[in-house]
Amino acid sequence: MAKRDAVLREIAAMPWAELEDRWAKLTGRPVPRLSTGMLRLALGYEMQAKAHGGLSRSTRQVLDRPGTGRSRAMPLTPGMRLVREWHGTVHVVTIDENGTVLWNGRSWKSLSEIARAITGTRWSGPAFFGLKQRRAAA
DSSP states (O other), X not given: OHHHHHHHHHHHHOOHHHHHHHXXXXXXXXXXXXXXHHHXXXXXXXXXXXXXXXXXXXXXXXXXXXXXTOEEEOOOOTTOEEEEEETTEEEEEEEOTTOOEEETTEEESOHHHHHHHHHSSOOOHHHHTTOEEEOOOO
């Protein structure tokens, strides 16, 4: 552990040219276009991954899947009522039996349209109304 810490401290003090050289020798890949600080972090990670075996195959597969870690909105279901307070005003959106989104006595194409009408700025409607949930990493 003391040796690893010493090597990481050494990386923290290296000038760019030495970082590039160490990266090329360690990975055999071209130096990524990163800031000096990020290259130091990447180099430290690569050194530790080489020493400890890196990520498991299943973890790499999960990370390589599109959409991993992104949020997912709950589906709108008939009869649902969404309530959001914005600058002291309570806004209630309902979903009728046909799946139509209703607010202020009229139907809307999407929750995002309603969120934009309420705030005056572009919002994700599901995020504005609290319907987005973080997906857990598998």
